[in-house]
Amino acid sequence: MPDRIYNFSAGPATLPYEVLTQAAKDIVNFNDKGIGLIEMSHRSKDFVAVAEQTEADLRELMKIPANYKVLFLQGGASTQFAMIPMNLLGNGKSATYLNTGTWSKNAIKEAKLFGEIEVAYSSEDAKFNHVPKDGDYKVDPKSEYLYFVSNNTIYGTQFKNFPKSDKILIADMSSDILSREFDITPFGLVFAGAQKNMGPAGVTVVIIREDLLERTPANVPTMFRYKTHADKDSMFNTPPCFSIYVVGLVLKWLKKMGGVAAMEKLNQEKAAILYNAIDNSNFYRGHAQTDSRSLMNIPFNLPTPELEAKFIKEATAQGFDGLKGHRSIGGCRASIYNAFPKEGVEKLVAFMAEFEKNNG
Ligand SMILES: *Cc1c(COP(=O)(O)O)cnc(C)c1O
Numbered sequence: 251m252p253d254r255i256y257n258f259s260a261g262p263a264t265l266p267y268e269v270l271t272q273a274a275k276d277i278v279n280f281n282d283k284g285i286g287l288i289e290m291s292h293r294s295k296d297f298v299a300v301a302e303q304t305e306a307d308l309r310e311l312m313k314i315p316a317n318y319k320v321l322f323l324q325g326g327a328s329t330q331f332a333m334i335p336m337n338l339l340g341n342g343k344s345a346t347y348l349n350t351g352t353w354s355k356n357a358i359k360e361a362k363l364f365g366e367i368e369v370a371y372s373s374e375d376a377k378f379n380h381v382p383k384d385g386d387y388k389v390d391p392k393s394e395y396l397y398f399v400s401n402n403t404i405y406g407t408q409f410k411n412f413p414k415s416d417k418i419l420i421a422d423m424s425s426d427i428l429s430r431e432f433d434i435t436p437f438g439l440v441f442a443g444a445q446k447n448m449g450p451a452g453v454t455v456v457i458i459r460e461d462l463l464e465r466t467p468a469n470v471p472t473m474f475r476y477k478t479h480a481d482k483d484s485m486f487n488t489p490p491c492f493s494i495y496v497v498g499l500v501l502k503w504l505k506k507m508g509g510v511a512a513m514e515k516l517n518q519e520k521a522a523i524l525y526n527a528i529d530n531s532n533f534y535r536g537h538a539q540t541d542s543r544s545l546m547n548i549p550f551n552l553p554t555p556e557l558e559a560k561f562i563k564e565a566t567a568q569g570f571d572g573l574k575g576h577r578s579i580g581g582c583r584a585s586i587y588n589a590f591p592k593e594g595v596e597k598l599v600a601f602m603a604e605f606e607k608n609n610g
Contacts, residue, residue: 256594259572260403260547260585261425261446269499288492297491301484304498311501311510314434314457321456321476322484322494327424327443330454331357334420334439335364337466337476339394346370346393348413351378351402352578353422368393377579378405380542389415395438401426401544403446404576406537406583408544418462426546428504429588430514438462444493447546447587449500452493504588513588520586520595521545527599533606537579551581558582561605570598
């Protein structure tokens with residue numbers, strides 16, 4: 251791997267090296283066709299095969315049953331904040347949201363344009379340093395659905411156990427999809443922007459239970475209706491071909507690595523290395539409460555903003571990139587998604603110890 255540094259960026263984020271080199275080759279000449287993947291018709295046999303294989307691999311890796319549709323959409327995860335209530339909240343209906351960070355807040359703001367929104371729980375007063383447990387909130391019986399964010403990318407918190415409810419369960423899994431095993435059957439809809447843990451920016455995966463496709467009010471525009479895309483296998487209009495293709499390569503890589511279960515184990519090991527370093531130091535302080543800690547994003551602080559700036563500067567000089575924390579909480583953040591190598595976490599921890607010795 252020539253010239254590669256350790257990329258701790260929260261998203262777009264690091265991708266497997268073999269995926270990047272394959273994509274680089276295929277951009278110029280795909281399957282020895284003499285044309286590049288991004289020059290081909292989305293209706294060509296070659297591209298349709300790419301799209302079908304990508305969906306099949308996702309279904310296999312996530313054990314998605316046949317009564318769910320898998321959609322590859324544009325507009326980023328943020329477009330789903332509006333599309334979900336547009337499609338699933340009828341006029342005058344209500345929904346329940348759990349507010350655990352910036353991304354749930356943005357989703358709540360959009361949903362309020364379409365219906366009555368009950369925020370049943372918020373950890374905002376605690377700077378979103380934890381997620382709720384079952385029993386910490388009540389879901390309004392009138393609600394159509396319960397919405398939550400499974401991993402809070404900015405604050406480094408993650409639901410260990412998903413909320414249980416007899417309502418349609420909806421989750422934004424943008425920053426932890428494919429990082430751990432879970433049963434999708436209690437869910438009505440799960441979505442994720444690809445650029446954190448699944449591929450490049452440009453495609454958002456939506457997994458929706460088939461019966462929910464029929465609920466969309468008549469005045470919702472064609473492109474914003476899930477059924478439009480479900481009926482045409484995400485090819486109602488030109489899909490984000492390149493992004494879908496790279497997601498496909500990432501899924502192949504994931505299968506080769508042993509699938510989601512093997513990835514989950516590796517993610518636990520990687521996060522433990524960093525959390526142990528934080529816990530065994532009086533110099534570094536984690537943001538998230540222990541029982542809400544994310545395996546994907548690990549925000550932490552140093553004793554002063556000056557030391558944080560110095561830390562990031564020296565880390566960058568040593569080839570650790572993307573460690574600056576989100577502006578909303580400052581400090582540092584290490585994002586260690588599936589494709590981030592364990593050896594990079596070990597090297598960061600060694601750097602942290604050295605920095606503490608010199609500055610503590
Ligand atoms: C990054 C992120 C988003 C926003 O994604 P876009 O594709 O930029 O709209 C939404 N939710 C979560 C959990 C994220 O991490």
